[in-house]
Amino acid sequence: MHPLEVSVFGPGVGECVLLAPRPDYWIVVDSCRVDGVPVALRYIEDQGHDPAAVVREVICTHWHDDHHDGIADVLRRCVSARFWCSAALRSEEFLTLAGSARRQYDKKHGVDEMAEVLKIIHERRAKGVRAAAVGPQWADESKRLVREPDFSLWSLSPSAATLTRAHNEFAELVPKLKSPKRRLAANEANDTAVVLHLETESHGSVLLGSDLEIQTDPTRGWTAAFSSFRGQGLRRAHTYKVAHHGSKNGHAPEIWDSMVEPTPTVLLTPFRSCRLPGIEDLKRIRQAHEGATYITANPRGAKPRRRSNSVEKTMRMVSSKRRLERTPGGQLRVRVRADGTRSVEMIGTAFEVGTAETA
Amino acid sequence: MDVSPQQTRRPLRRAFQSAELVLVGNFNPAIIRPSWLARNGLIPDEEADAAEITLLRPEYAGFSIGWATIDVRFDRFAVASTDESQWVTLRDLLVGVFALLDQTPVSAMGFNLSAHCQFAEEEALDPLLSKLSALPAVWKSWIDRPILRQQKVKGARPKGGGTEYTIEVQPSVVVERALFFKAHEHYANESEDVGVVLDILQSEWDGFFEHSIGTFEAVAYDWISEAE
């Protein structure tokens, strides 16, 4: 029986997760690029597969641009795939925001990638492909996205209460007459993120935390996602992609107490713009479970290559804490066999978080 | 010793550079004033207040805002700067103006870049010039000691979108041990929709500079290696 594969990519900004519950059924969750190419496409092709044939679902868990860099290229290539995104985007306000991409001054300003996705879907729908086959499909709490004989994929968020708030928040982001044109800063509205739970017949379960954070309101955030998890009677996950790059706000007790096994394989991607995860974050995560913790790349980032002396001197005078935002980054590949054994390969800059990293 | 230009190449020093963006169409110079630019948030109030006015008339607007000069006539709109750090701001300024005046018919756009490229002290430029491109014999019958002093090459910029790309080169009369280069790229706009030229401006401006400066340096070093 073919092992279940979970691959996580994180070059320092952005992340991408590939789930392969079967060799002919790949699920791409979010997207990032390395050297200009979406990592999902490069990896699947390197494994000897045709993305157009094997990728069946493309899921954007979060509309912030660190989660969907290159996702339009992925969808364009994966002609057999259905597109999913958060139900929080199912609003005229979000469509207006995406429509404003054309009138922005910058090519990369926050929703341009989503605008491209909508164009691709529109083209396919115009050729007669059904919504159920191409999307967009809307993920929210307690929704079964995929139902196959040997596995199911569930979304556990966003909650109904979040959806209402989200529509109001998007309304605020929609451009207003005479307001300045600016790039959208990816700081807010993490409670619209889609948490995914893969439940398989023979290879256990996997939990992907996206960027969901804790909210004081129990009808939103991780408390609501946990209710959804419990309500569906889902099994605890042996593999967990940590929410929100290991931040304190993404660290909900319910995850560790009830949603993942006591000795899980824990996977992290860094987010250097926000210096996540920090040393305290890594300590907290390691102490929360008895398994092993891995990360795709150093969260601190490397120093940039030196420029000329004059330039370096001036840069040091004017700026501080300068780091490369993105490095080629690494991959964490988890293979789960039917007997429950798991192996983790650390490729590129990926490594296991030990005591040295938390000192 | 046969040494390739790349091995002997020292960086060329570019002096007295100037970049200019020109639009041809139907304009209203009466609108374009430093205060108008400031009022629409395109330049700070302080720059507008400090502007040096050459002439402001219904048929002409000419002024300098320190880092750029603006020259507007009924049929021509030009912005220029000699400050390389502001060439990108020059682009933004033109984009800003015509995002506001989005009904202006614009039939053509031109990019211009000129620079004096000075060689390091050890390079002997003058003797090299006499060895440049062989002239047909007929010239020698009519001119004593003929020398080719200027080259102008017209074509298309590789991967560029313009209808015409021209580079001129001649010895500099301003800077010693230097060649004067001028690059020009022309874009015709049949639709006269200013939005089309603004899209081109945003996508091609940087590429025009990068390619033109690369060409200046390649030609300059080629002239040396040819003479060697």
Add this chain to the structure above:
Amino acid sequence: MSTAAQRFAGEPNPGLAGGPSRFATSFLRPSPPSLEGTPAELKPTDSEFKVSDPAPIKSVVALPAPPRSSPERFDLLQQFVGTVLDVGEETFSARLQDRTDQSRGSEIAEFDLEEVSDFDRDLVQGGAVFYWSIGYRISPSGQRTRVSRIRFRRLPAWSRSDLRDAEQAVEIWGYMLDDSE
């Protein structure tokens, strides 16, 4: 002076763009709009063999040569385009993309708000774009001073036609909101 000699001996002084030219052609007979160089530059081939009727006089005012820009020079060594990520009390963080060497990856850095000119302070907000230039300022006398400049980009705000265009997205894509599996 013969025509041939005029052609090359009369080359305009290719100094600073916008500088006064000895060859102002716009007085009384405005030249056709030129995309190449400043309108005051003599184009030797224009008058060489053409026999043209005098163009109608468009203005009795002698249009001047374009105004000069600053006599100071700036030798640019390095330029970044930055996007503000976060603004604190005294500092702001930004993502920097190298415009001088585009093969380099983006960087994150922190700046003091003091580095921003007073007239740009209000523009320091999340998502705002700025240019950071490093180089040498050279005075007319040749004095070199190393300089760092941060200048925020200023572009027009959202217009009515921008918003109409954005709202069209709802008309075109709105059917996708009604779909259900």
